[in-house]
Amino acid sequence: MEPILFIVFGAIAVGGAIMVVTRRHPMSSALFLILTLFAVAALFVLRQAHFLAAIQVIVYAGAVVVLFIFVIMLINVPENKLPLERLTGFRFLGIMVAGLFILEAALVARRFATPGTPTADSGSVEAVGRALFTDYLLAFEVTSVLLLAAVIGAIALAKKRI
């Protein structure tokens, strides 16, 4: 069952990602981004990371993409004023670099072709929480400082009168 679902959701994720990159209007990109994020959440479920899958949907599709869509509506560039994009030599070179990344990943992935041992408890809420609140306590506390810095920075930048 896992290979079939992997192929289905993997294809949705890759297809959605290609659509995000190739759409002209950012609103279509944002909607395809949601599709990709949902497919990735389904892949997390396939790898028994149930908690991360829920957080992926809640935080990404629920908050980050909403932020993107609000900004798209906020700056609302009309269709004919969107930047004109043509495929120049340098851009083609960029696509080649991206292809090189994929090749590199394929070479790395071959080293992991050993059959996995089924593990029950590597992604449940209890397991993640226990690791987060004991072993990775400092990282957890520093995260709050990161979020604080992000909120203060974003408000200071976006607010009209400071």
Next chain:
Amino acid sequence: MANLVSSIQFADPYFSVLLLLIIAVGMSVGFVFLSQALGPRKYDRIKYSVYECGVDPFTSASVRVSVKFYLVALLFLLFDLETAFLYPWAVLFRDLGLFGFIEMTIFVGILLVGLVYAWKKGALDWQ
């Protein structure tokens, strides 16, 4: 019928999610195609014009929304992430005991500074 439903073995709890997904996608796509296939198509200028609660549209639909929406969405993102961290903490609350309570108090306290900053800067007033 009830016998049939109860006889299906739900091997995986996500089976119901998959079923929901299939039904939702099938219904939404199916109805679009059904109305395309079955509905009569008669061109009418008024029928195809932009429709807004029965009155003529006042302005173009693509107006720039205010930056206040961004600030509200930003605070939503902050508290959404905070909830994401609170959830495993709530599950493990009894195991972690006082230690877990203190670390979460520090976490929430630091994020509270962000809320106070937003409040003082007026990101919360709608004027």
Next chain:
Amino acid sequence: MMDPSAYLLLSGILFGIGVAGVVVRKNVLIILMSVEIMLNAVNVAFIAVGSHLGDVTGSVFAFMVMTVAAAEAAVGLAILIAIFRLKETIDITELSVLKW
């Protein structure tokens, strides 16, 4: 359970698409979305290897990456709003004041 090689390959493909989006597109909004795709691709690799080794560290790391991605999106979009107020453009080739 499948071995993680297929997941790592998928992760690499998603990362490559994100890189292509960042390098090729001019629209700053789509560049930011491509960065989100790249971060998600890394999460796929973390989760796949984490469950392969039966180690919860993969999930914790992916959680941290998600938090960083959310913070990055918030600040990046705020910078975009500030730049748009100043220059009325979202074309990254026109934002070349710092270019030498």
